[in-house]
Amino acid sequence: MVKGILYGVGVGPGDKELITLKAIRTLKGCDHIIIPKSSEKSDGVAFSIVEDHIDMDKVIELVFPMTSDKKKLEDSWTSAADEISKRLDQGQSVAMITLGDPTIYSTYMYVHKEIEKRGYESEIIPGVTSFCASAARAGISICENSENVVIIPSAYDCDNLEEMIDEFDNIVLMKVARKMEMLGGMLERKGLASNIHTVSRCGFDDEIVMRGIDPEKSKGLSYFTTSIIKKGNR
Amino acid sequence: MVKGILYGVGVGPGDKELITLKAIRTLKGCDHIIIPKSSEKSDGVAFSIVEDHIDMDKVIELVFPMTSDKKKLEDSWTSAADEISKRLDQGQSVAMITLGDPTIYSTYMYVHKEIEKRGYESEIIPGVTSFCASAARAGISICENSENVVIIPSAYDCDNLEEMIDEFDNIVLMKVARKMEMLGGMLERKGLASNIHTVSRCGFDDEIVMRGIDPEKSKGLSYFTTSIIKKGNR
Numbered sequence: 001m002v003k004g005i006l007y008g009v010g011v012g013p014g015d016k017e018l019i020t021l022k023a024i025r026t027l028k029g030c031d032h033i034i035i036p037k038s039s040e041k042s043d044g045v046a047f048s049i050v051e052d053h054i055d056m057d058k059v060i061e062l063v064f065p066m067t068s069d070k071k072k073l074e075d076s077w078t079s080a081a082d083e084i085s086k087r088l089d090q091g092q093s094v095a096m097i098t099l100g101d102p103t104i105y106s107t108y109m110y111v112h113k114e115i116e117k118r119g120y121e122s123e124i125i126p127g128v129t130s131f132c133a134s135a136a137r138a139g140i141s142i143c144e145n146s147e148n149v150v151i152i153p154s155a156y157d158c159d160n161l162e163e164m165i166d167e168f169d170n171i172v173l174m175k176v177a178r179k180m181e182m183l184g185g186m187l188e189r190k191g192l193a194s195n196i197h198t199v200s201r202c203g204f205d206d207e208i209v210m211r212g213i214d215p216e217k218s219k220g221l222s223y224f225t226t227s228i229i230k231k232g233n234r
Numbered sequence: 235m236v237k238g239i240l241y242g243v244g245v246g247p248g249d250k251e252l253i254t255l256k257a258i259r260t261l262k263g264c265d266h267i268i269i270p271k272s273s274e275k276s277d278g279v280a281f282s283i284v285e286d287h288i289d290m291d292k293v294i295e296l297v298f299p300m301t302s303d304k305k306k307l308e309d310s311w312t313s314a315a316d317e318i319s320k321r322l323d324q325g326q327s328v329a330m331i332t333l334g335d336p337t338i339y340s341t342y343m344y345v346h347k348e349i350e351k352r353g354y355e356s357e358i359i360p361g362v363t364s365f366c367a368s369a370a371r372a373g374i375s376i377c378e379n380s381e382n383v384v385i386i387p388s389a390y391d392c393d394n395l396e397e398m399i400d401e402f403d404n405i406v407l408m409k410v411a412r413k414m415e416m417l418g419g420m421l422e423r424k425g426l427a428s429n430i431h432t433v434s435r436c437g438f439d440d441e442i443v444m445r446g447i448d449p450e451k452s453k454g455l456s457y458f459t460t461s462i463i464k465k466g467n468r
Contacts, residue, residue, distance in 0.1 A: 010366075017259065020362060022251035101362070103369035103376045116373070124370035128254060128335070128360045132244075135337035136358035139350070142337045146390035150402075156380035168384075 004031070004088040006115050007095040008102040010127020011049045014224075015203030018128045023097075024053045026125050031092035033058045034080070036107055038066045045204075046099050064107045073110075081114040088120050101127040105153055105174065131172045134199035134226040137209050142228060143170050154179050155223075162186060171229040177221040184213040192229065200225040238265070238322040240349050241329040242336040244361020245283045248458075249437030252362045258287045260359050265326035267292045268314070270341055272300045280333050298341045307344075315348040322354050335361045339387055339408065365406045368433035368460040371443050376462060377404050388413050389457075396420060405463040411455040418447040426463065434459040 007026050012018035027033055033054055035047045044061075062083065064076045084094050098108040102124050115122050131151065135142045143149045147169035152158055155175035165171055165186070173179065176198070187193045193213045200208040200221045210217055241260050246252035261267055267288055269281045278295075296317065298310045318328050332342040336358045349356050365385065369376045377383045381403035386392055389409035399405055399420070407413065411434070421427045427447045434442040434455045444451055 010362075012254065013360075015256065017256035018254050018360065020246065020252050020254050021258075022249065024255075025251065101366045101370075103366055103374065105377055105379070106375070109375040109378060112373075122373070124373060126247075126252065126362045126366040126370040128244075128362055129366060132335045132337055132360040132363060136335075136360040139346075139356070139358065140337065141340070141343040143339055143385065143387070144343060145339070146387055148387070148392075148398075149385045151377065151383045151385070153377070153380055153382070158382075164382075 001089075001091045003120055004091050004093040006084055006088060006112070006120060006122040007093065007125060008106075008108040008112050008122065009095045009097045009125045010101040011046055011097050011099060012128040013100050013130040013133040013202050014045065014049070015133065016049050016052070018133060018203065019049060019053075020125070020127065023125050023127060027054050027095055027097070029093070030095040031058065032060055032087055032094045034060050034062055034084070034094060034096040036064045036096065036098070037061055039063060046097050049099075050097055077107075077110040077114055080111045081118065084111070084115060085118055085120065088115075098127070099130070101129045104129050130202055130224070131174060131226050131228070134202045135197075135228055137199050137202055137207065138197040138211070138228065140197055140228065140230060142172065165190070165192070165229060169231050171231075173227040173229070175223060175225065176227045177223060177225040180218040180221060180225075180227075181215070183227070184215060184218065187229070188213060192231065195231060196227050196229045198225060198227045202226065235323075235325045237354055238325050238327040240318055240322060240346070240354060240356040241327065241359060242340075242342040242346055242356065243329050243331045243359045244335040245280055245331050245333060246362040247334050247364040247367040247437050248279065248283070248435070249367070250283050250286070252367060252437065253283055253287075254359070254361065257359050257361060261288050261329055261331070263327070264329040265292065266294055266321055266328045268294050268296055268318070268328060268330040270298045270330065270332070271295055273297060280331050283333075284331055311341075311344040311348055314345045315352065318345065318349060319352055319354065322349075332361070333364070335363045338363050364436055364458070365408060365460050365462070368436045369431075369462055371433050371436055371441065372431040372445070372462065374431055374462065374464060376406065399424070399426070399463060403465050405465075407461040407463070409457060409459065410461045411457060411459040414452040414455060414459075414461075415449070417461070418449060418452065421463070422447060426465065429465060430461050430463045432459060432461045436460065
């Protein structure tokens with residue numbers, strides 16, 4: 001039997017309309033659709049983006065825990081790959097959706113690599129990234145002409161953040177919420193306080209867009225917060 | 235009279251299906267649609283993506299020359315802003331389309347800034363970037379977990395390219411065609427020859443996807459060529 005194909009489908013950053021025609025066609029054409037959740041009772045942000053386009057009978061919810069425990073993470077990828085493999089073996093196609101774009105900090109890629117290792121075919125459908133959508137909401141470019149840009153996953157430790165800010169024209173800080181206070185002080189010292197643009201929960205009803213340092217507004221920002229520091233054309 | 239709004243609409247990297255629902259709705263709702271061309275007789279790649287969705291009567295073709303002559307560039311932005319302003323003044327809405335995403339190295343942003351300076355309202359509709367689409371075609375991630383990534387517009391001089399390659403987990407080189415030979419030698423010296431993935435004319439019929447250094451294939455690559463060097467998870 002011809003084996004099925006796994007599709008990693010980027011559904012964009014949150015706004016229901018920022019999904020592509022290709023993502024919708026792929027979801028409609030697949031036999032199963034995996035919706036990743038961070039816990040059994042999480043709200044399913046990604047699901048809300050695709051619900052208008054899919055047949056609910058196709059949905060398989062899988063939990064990918066948010067944890068730094070490597071064993072637990074790997075177990076979740078392996079068991080997702082098991083669920084997918086058995087369907088691909090039956091010639092069925094499987095789509096796994098991912099917020100934003102699958103190639104940018106997504107859980108999908110771990111599953112993708114495991115599935116490829118097992119010898120199955122897979123295809124990635126790109127999506128709009130959260131940092132592009134955030135820049136759009138802030139009304140700014142991320143980079144122009146000869147400017148470079150560095151993207152930093154700020155939920156992790158980053159010893160050389162100050163160096164990067166000094167060195168680069170534009171700095172994108174993803175998942176930056178918990179670093180806002182530290183960042184505010186650093187940018188004020190450097191005279192760059194007005195060069196930071198921050199967007200929290202981009203594209204959702206409770207979206208926040210701010211320019212500059214605002215300690216009051218910065219309190220309790222969502223995990224889904226992106227800052228862009230622009231030192232180039234402003 | 236209420237003034238019209240300018241929309242900067244990202245139409246994705248080239249594949250006709252990688253346009254978002256929001257881009258299509260915006261184009262359908264606007265009174266005028268500006269299609270940028272690099273010369274009077276250029277093929278109009280961006281046009282081919284939107285032609286199925288728009289009313290031809292709305293199309294305004296504007297030439298934005300590919301030149302390093304700053305005066306000529308600024309003149310093209312100013313004259314585009316003039317064309318747009320006179321329609322916004324009449325309460326008409328104008329969309330200007332851009333390949334990929336408007337916030338990533340797009341001509342649109344220069345026009346956007348000029349229009350904002352003149353006091354009009356504008357909105358950016360994000361799109362799928364060429365580097366995300368290229369990574370998808372190569373079947374690789376651009377970044378995972380704590381990895382950082384730097385994006386370099388390689389059509390320009392970049393003195394510290396080697397440093398960046400040493401320093402970063404992942405390196406995205408846009409418009410890299412003319413640097414391929416130099417890059418090949420550099421990566422071979424560093425033992426990173428198999429870590430480069432290159433996609434040329436991503437999403438078009440004559441797309442080329444290659445892994446590693448291939449001097450033969452690298453000859454005569456299109457201007458629309460992106461390389462991703464992955465030193466992180468592979």
